[in-house]
Amino acid sequence: MSVRHAIGRGLEYGRSFLQMGLLKIGGRVAAKLRADRLRVGHSVRTAQPQAFLPSRYRYYRTSLRGLAAQLQSASFRRRLTGGSPRNRVLCLAFGLGVGFIEEQLEDDRKSAATCQEIQAVFRRKRFQSTMKPFPSGYKLEDYIIGNQIGKGSNAVVYEAAPQCSTLKDKDSNCSLVQLREDEGEGERTRSVMCCSLRNFPLAIKMLWNFGAGSSSEEILKSMSHELVPAGPLAVELEKEHIVHDGQFGVLPKRVSAHPNVIRVYRAFTADVPLLPGAQDEYPDVLPARLNPAGLGNNRTLFLVMKNYPCTLRQYLEASTPGRRQGSLMLLQLLEGVDHLCKQGVAHRDLKSDNVLMEFDSDGCPRLVITDFGCCLAQRNASLELPFNSAWVSKGGNASLMAPEVATAVPGCGAVIDYSKADAWAVGAISYEIFGKLNPFYRGVGLESRKYEERHLPTLPPADVQLVIRLLLRRNPSKRPSARVAADMLHLSIWGGKALANRDSTGMKKLADWLLCQSAGVLLKGCRGPSGNSVEVELQRSFLSNLDLEDLRSAMGFLLYGWGQRPAHVLSV
Template identity: 70%
Template sequence: MSVKHAISRGLEMGRSVFQLGVLKPVARLAAKFRGERLRVGPPARSVQPQTFLPYRYRYYRMSLSGLAAQLQSLGFRRFPGTGSPRNRAVFLAFGLGLGLIEQQLEDDRRSAATCQEIQAVFRKRKFQNPLKPFTLGYRLEDYMMGKQIGMGCDAAVYEAAAHLPAPGERRECSLVELVSGGKDGQGEHEALRSGSIASYPLAVKMMWNLGAGSSREAILNSMSQELVPASPLALKEETPAPVLDGRFGGTPRRVSAHPNVVRVYRAFTAEVPLLPGALEEYPDVLPPRLNPAGLGSNSTLFLVMKNYPFNLRQYLQAAVPSHREGTLMLLQLLEGVDHLCKQGVAHRDLKSDNVLVEFDSGGCPRIVIADFGCCLAERDRALRMPFNNRCVNRGGNASLMAPEVATAVPGPGMVIDYSKADAWAVGAVSYEIFGRPNPFYRPEGLDSRQYQEKQLPPLPARVPTDTRLVVELLLRRAPAKRPSARVAANILHLSLWGGSALANQDTASMKSIADWLLCQSAVVLLRGRGPVTSSVEVELQRCFLANLDLEDLNTAMGFLLFGREQQRRGVLAN
């Protein structure tokens, strides 16, 4: 039982006790004196009951420990003639119970203060992206275009590099220095790394314009969702600045930098060029000046990002991550989704094709969430979208649509809550991470509208027990029973690094967790000063410590300990 529930139950019990032990005797006493006033004879001095209830009520509201002390005292001081043994036992037991609750509250207050202090320290250390100050890159002519490296339903992606300025012309660095130094993808992943990334460190995404018009304002308004992960300098400052409207009429949000969310460094409009493979791959979306049968407009939106070796689907086809790497990849997805949710953004099209992969200095896969064309990012929506009719777009991939979204029925006042929809999609994608087919891909897969949780296929035995627990929790049908991305991420953090604090689940408490958090904070801070074995793990630990919340942590610990207890009972039963 949580502390909030215990307090509410205790206050309800206390109210009943007061009514039985205090208010009713007072009422009988007052009735007795009122009867004496009606008697014929010389006036007698009437003794009014003491007005101690309001004073004590204020005292109890101010101090829970004071209430416990008063009840314990009443339980000891009530004489046989003034109260039944049952009432005395109730007063004593309730007083002792409140004393225990007060001790637990004191421990929780200290733990909450510890979490807030740690959170304040790590929130000041914001994610440092490798982008350096520069003023170039607002024109298509600023880039050397390479080969096509990807194509979706609304865009084509090409590798690119920025032209170097003439010597002595500008002091600002070029976009070619955007990628941080050092080799990526050492060890077993070296063969997977694209050899052209060193020559083309950037990727240019050319959107397909099929009706937005050719004016800059119309293009930016039509494709404003793509600018959600854009940096503050992505759009060139102009006077007057363009006013962007989202799909529902509100200005779309912008998310801050995060290690597991893609960053758009430049966004500009330009005429559609005839790039390699255009006439063969996407002739219908070209403008008539390039293809007489084309339906596209002359200008469109271009987005400049970092060039990643491959997406998650391509990586999993070429490599099998270890169980620890798979757990870290799942944790990175949850951290990215939590960052988006905290800033009021629902991706709504989370799948392996929209997740990009690179490697840190130790060869550990680092993943980022990309492609925000289907996202819900209106400033006044708060992850909730009105669903008045069937013409409202519910998201991208129908196979990976959360049950509460897929089963929504349009009608007056109907609203779809996306707060846990992306977390559900992460649970489905995790099957691919651990070497299993996605259970919701059709035609053989399950239907998210009507599947039962017992129909979900098991993950491989090599997957850690705590990781399997997280996947099972994420794929629960009912959103109320499904943990948020933050809670699910906390479960994996506790599983990966909280071994000493959770070694004995019978004695694990928030105090032991708080002590472990202080040690973990010191370790992460010291790691940042010296050589780092795995920057992915350090980034994850920083994200965890920067988002500490006592209630979420307590919920995660409850899930984790319950899962381990169920596992222990299952092993003993077998």
């Protein structure tokens, strides 16, 4: 229970007695208490609980300065000295009221301590990538380039495999690479098309370079925001210092590894090669040495990442996930956004094209946020961007800009707060996950600049509908953070109806449930591969981010939602 809530409870007790017509009595009691204090001196001002009071009240002398003890002691003293019955009732009631508040505060302190202990345990268990490390890979020649697997407005992505010399264990991949080099043109194309993700475990992203020059220093500085999800060994040590003076002035600390955020394993500059399909797919961005009409520079930045089977958009075009799978997918996006926000990064271009997918051993989709070309990343982690000119970029994809971003007006002292903008975009993408058209795409109906919340389409799952409607609130101050929204889904999926009460008993049940969840996740982690499933990863993320106030907010939203009576929201 917060201090504000405790004060409110005290005011409620006082107001109830005033409404009972005891205003004059309270005045007389207050005057009498003042007289007693002046008459008996310092000893009464520091009155302690009497021996016949319950022992649990004895800590009030430090927590609430002995207020409850003084009031209750005064009540019993007046009972023995013949004070007015009404006066005794008034003092005792106020004393007990303060005592109940303190008791609930003590329960909250115990619950908060439990959350901190669980959080400490799971924060030590950092996320480990399943990719095998390779010692080199800082040159384009270290990789075998396969088919093009994606193309956007500022980059193209190809599947890739490390050369035999860069692999830690030289196995069947070597024979595959050698076979491809010896094949004829027709057979080469066929074999490339038949290669699986096992043969091409990596993906190489080649950035377009129109204005960054052809020196490695200028390229790394200009495109430094692409390195926000880079690992500690992504850039060669001798070039590491260059990227610390990037496009936004100073490159922020890079985000730590997370199962729902892409990881960049290598980043290097190289001459732009003539890759398969380049002349047809992106001739204008090629340098003049490859295309006389091209506008690109000779060198550019290359990023090496894990190769994923498809994007979220491609997956949703072919299938519609079930209710539980959809909830887990939404939850993964919220976990990824929360991880970025806590480290001072706003993605600013979340859409289904910028979310990659794979499947765990149980067939559950695992989502990964990628493409940080439009991100806002500042070392002060404020997520606030000065908007003093119309030339300041607000991010990408205007259709999925949060209302506070889309309606921002440039001016002296104007600032855009991105702390809840990505969470809003997740709410919009959720419609696609559950088989609906995204209501904010052009031609569908709504615009983020001027939509009304009552016009939002409904979704079949009532629990998810509540979370999405809260995420799509126009006013960011009334919108839950990604952490609180994620906690709502965690409680909805795994909490059960036993956590529906918010009284002190409910908080005790919540603490017991958290301990059971922790034990279960730790046991699953000891069983081997099952410990890397999507559900276990989500539970670990939840337990490593426990915060009592966030949990309380999540339970409050679940129970009261839009100010209505509690709904059946804990039923996934």
